Amino acid sequence: MPINSSGMVTARDGITIWIDKKSFESFLKKFIQLSADDVRSEYKLGDDTKDWSIERAQADVKSNQLASCIARVEYRPFDYRWTFYTGQARGFICNPRRPVLQHIRALKNIALVVNRQVNNEFRHALVSRSLIDTCTLSSATRETAYIFPLELSVEGGLPLLDLIKHFNFSEDFLKTFKEAIPNINPSEEFSEKIFAYIYSILYSDSYRLRYAEFLRIDFPRIPIPKDMKLFLNLSALGERLIQLHLLDEYQIVDSQISYSGNENIQIEKGAFTLDTIWVDNAQTSGFMGVSEKIWNYHIGGYQVCQKWLKDRKGCLLSKEDIRHYQKIIISLAKTIETVEQIDDVINEHGGWPNAFLLKEI
Template sequence: MKNDVNWENKFSRCLYRPFDIRWLYYHDALIERPRKEVMHHMMEENLGLISVRQVAEGVFNHAYVTDTIIESRITISNKGIGFVFPLYLYPDPNQKKIMGHSPRKEPNIKPELIKSLTETYGKEPTPEEIFYYIYGVLYSNTYRTKYAEFLKIDFPRVPFTGDYELFNRMGECGRRLVDLHLMRSSELDYPIAKFQGIGDNVVEKVRYVEEGGRIYINKIQYFEGVEKEVWEYQIGGYQVLDKWLKSHKGRELTLEDIKHYCRVVTALKKTIEVQMKVDEIYEGVENVIRD
């Protein structure tokens, strides 16, 4: 490391757990399996779909989005680690140096699929539109239930509707979910949760009290306004709100931490609302499957 003149440029944001981004010193000398053949695509402006190959126990809720590199246990499954699928593929950084210029990024979507969708819809969908559609479908509870057995043994497979209006409506829900999960949605500007109590803000013992919707972080301080279904909501096998706090156990929450957590509560509440709309649309998707 001491011989690396660019050592200061190795710090990177890393998605550690859902809604939990950490700073990582991304250097080969410290990271056992950096997976740069994939992760270098996420070092550029990009979106990445996160999922798993198998979910042997419980229900499938292993779909998430990132715009950074990820930690392998971003999802939890007794059948393997989380995978990230970048929307765009960027040229190898070493190749870029040799060529002296920056070749274009390429969509990580089979040209055959884009061609088929273009023929079906009468216009070519953008890579982002396809990404949002897929993300929306993966958040359909109807889809997750119907294909539960298949999702236990392989990567999710997404049915594409033959109806362009349904494609757009599902994609709009997917876009809304992506913005919520990347914490960039204006819907998060007015959080539904509040932090109460005077103390040292240290996370000690986490417990939920349904009356008042309170999440205690210690004996006297708590977040309030959290409905039970929001408290229990899972992404990637993790109970999101519980996991976030337990990952910060023993730490003093800063003002930014508290604001962030209140926004996460809001994001989960909004996610549940969007999922209801997704299921309404998905019924139509199943009725008009593209050949």
């Protein structure tokens, strides 16, 4: 996937990334009215830097319409927040990575997010329809998130809507894949299935174990399947993982995950006991029916369920928050099930390395 880059760098997360959209809109209106000194004092900002200043950030906001530029960012796994995105470098966002993130702004586009290097175990893979921060998968040194959009729009303006799309695969890559599976027909569906196949491989526990040392030092390399059946089976499981990680199409009523306690309770330190994730220290309100395996599940450098609550300490838990957190729990539960199926399919086709060609892409 030749079009890629690291995630955006805001330089000032404290004022550029917001949990609540309405509060963010109010902030932006106030932000452009205050003097630079008043902004610095009220929001406890340090000195300007070469690549970010209050006055340039204000100018970026003033010269664009608020409604069209407020955009969702997946700040951490399943943690959707809001920012002001115009694509202007050294504006409201220090480095917006416009050449790549402009494609994420395209309608219904998705991107693969992985790290080039990891310090320990490789768990650093995600898909998203949102803008991506450099620390979306990890805040550890060296563990920078990189974005690989699936689709590329022909033109480069914002917003990118109703434009002709191309897929972000090189010709050499597609040629190699077609040579391995000659009866594949090039099509939009074919490209989407390759994307899903790649995602399933990245979530294979046996793949992560087999290539552990390499995954610490460079981008993942993807083995080519030996036959169509393996490709389609893994692609189907990858498609399921993609839906899970986009939090698509969940029926909360069908889940055993329930919330018991008060709405609008103040979130304190999240804790796990007795198959329940508690949101308050007194353990009067929490999400029930959660396994320890789900509570401990990591994506990248973050323990997902714990991280979402920790970053909202002091906030009130709304009805919308409850539903979203239930979706996260269900997504992780079904991810664990799907990952087991991925390795089962690989083993049914001969396991590693027999199920794949020696050449990797």
